[in-house]
């Protein structure tokens with residue numbers, strides 16, 4: 001198990017510094033919520049970690065490995081997993097085919113890392129079993145033969161999380177995972193995150209605006225404001241801090 005560390009991570013867009021020298025480490029077995037006002041740099045910070053965006057300065061390490069120069073695909077293989085808003089899905093394939101592809105990719109990845117999983121994964125039935133278990137977890141078993149293109153938006157978002165689970169990353173990055181979901185769909189995703197957290201081996205990063213979700217799930221909260229890390233600590237302390245009350249929740253302003 002390896003800790004994820006960003007050091008001095010920075011990106012500039014022209015004159016605008018969207019993420020400004022963020023140094024932070026994330027321990028396996030903990031869920032860190034990343035909060036901050038709109039435009040604070042949360043998604044951009046994710047993009048820098050996952051390699052979607054090249055950094056202007058700074059580094060990203062997972063354990064001993066320096067990921068800073070790797071493209072997004074290389075970082076995924078190294079163990080960084082991110083649920084993307086639908087871009088990882090194959091719309092012309094069925095739900096089951098999508099998940100099986102991700103399970104297969106995880107198997108291939110395991111070979112590249114030299115792990116001795118061949119005996120397990122070479123078993124076709126085991127592959128199917130794993131895909132079935134994931135689909136049951138995500139409450140999509142009854143739609144396994146549907147084409148992804150025909151699924152409602154909420155189910156597509158759920159499938160996206162299923163694909164991420166299938167890849168079995170060390171680090172799970174969720175960017176507003178329940179955004180746009182209805183009241184029946186959101187609890188399925190939150191329950192999955194809860195279970196991932198209960199496993200106590202995964203590093204989980206969660207960008208989330210809903211403070212009730214953050215309060216319940218986070219072991220730790222970091223706050224970004226204008227691209228800068230302005231608070232970091234246990235949820236109760238961070239939520240009560242003047243910077244969050246004022247800059248994020250607007251409580252102090254409203255009270256004034």
Ligand SMILES: Nc1ncnc2c1ncn2[C@@H]1O[C@H](COP(=O)(O)OP(=O)(O)OP(=O)(O)O)[C@@H](O)[C@H]1O
Nearest residue numbers: 013016017018036037038039040041042043044045
């Ligand atoms: N590719 C880009 N080119 C130029 N500016 C960008 C780019 N990506 C992000 N920005 C700017 O960087 C800043 C941070 O944006 P970001 O989307 O990371 O904020 P956020 O905290 O995720 O906001 P939200 O909560 O609204 O999703 C914003 O001012 C945004 O306009």
